[in-house]
Amino acid sequence: MRVGAAVGSCAVEPGELRDDHVREIVGGNVADLLAHPHPAVRVAVLDAFLADSAPHAADPRARTVRVPGGSSLDKSTARARAVVDLVPGTGPVAVIGVVNSLLVQLRERGLDYLPCDFKGGSTEWDEPVLTDHEQAIAGAGSVLASGMVLGNGSFDRIAQLCAERGLPLVMFAQTGSAVLRELLGAEVSALSAEPYPFFWLTGDATDIHCYPGGVS
Known part of the structure; x- marks a missing residue:
């Protein structure tokens, strides 16, 4: 998931995330995706949001x-x-x-x-x-x-x-x-x-x- 300059990630097992899940999240907003029924989507978008807000490279x-x-x-x-x-x-x-x-x-x-x-x-x-x-x-x-x-x-x-x-x-x-x-x-x-x-x-x-x- 990409938010701004950051890409958030969550590993899933093969077949765990359906193609329609991927299609429906494209262009979605963070608030909606944080309520997505699939936990991998929620983790990835939260990861992206936090990394965009506070990049690892800039963390003291x-x-x-x-x-x-x-x-x-x-x-x-x-x-x-x-x-x-x-x-x-x-x-x-x-x-x-x-x-x-x-x-x-x-x-x-x-x-x-x-x-x-x-x-x-x-x-x-x-x-x-x-x-x-x-x-x-x-x-x-x-x-x-x-x-x-x-x-x-x-x-x-x-x-x-x-x-x-x-x-x-x-x-x-x-x-x-x-x-x-x-x-x-x-x-x-x-x-x-x-x-x-x-x-x-x-x-x-x-x-x-x-x-x-x-x-x-």
Whole structure:
């Protein structure tokens, strides 16, 4: 969703958002779209509205990290380094939304992790991927979660569990990065915000905006 100069995003599963949903929101206004029946539309338009009102690049709390141009693997690795730098050294880390480059960086730092993803399966090191985020959080010392949890409806429960156990919740977000910024210092401990265009869409250099723990 585009509002002014900003593009807001929310990931959806294939087939979740119908073609007629897309057609009917074109040219809509923010107030109407914030009441849209589909949560992904609401998240994306709120993300765009907040990012247009207060761009990440102009936020004094953010440290902008330039991801150098290169292959998808090169860029994913550079992004992962910046994201994992936000994670406190408290393991195991429940990684909700498995991205192998993040796991590589955790391994290089000697941090144990508990991979978790709705899709299950295994990591590239044949480690089983949990499908229950509550199970992953129960064994964790900190949590690193994808912004996709905002779009699939699991964020509130994840944040609640972290608050109950006193665990830091670090978010790496393409989905709803400006929305999650509003929760810094409350539900969210630290944030890697990656607004559109995402690193994998171009071989050119792109930016992410890192909000370290302790900002509010």
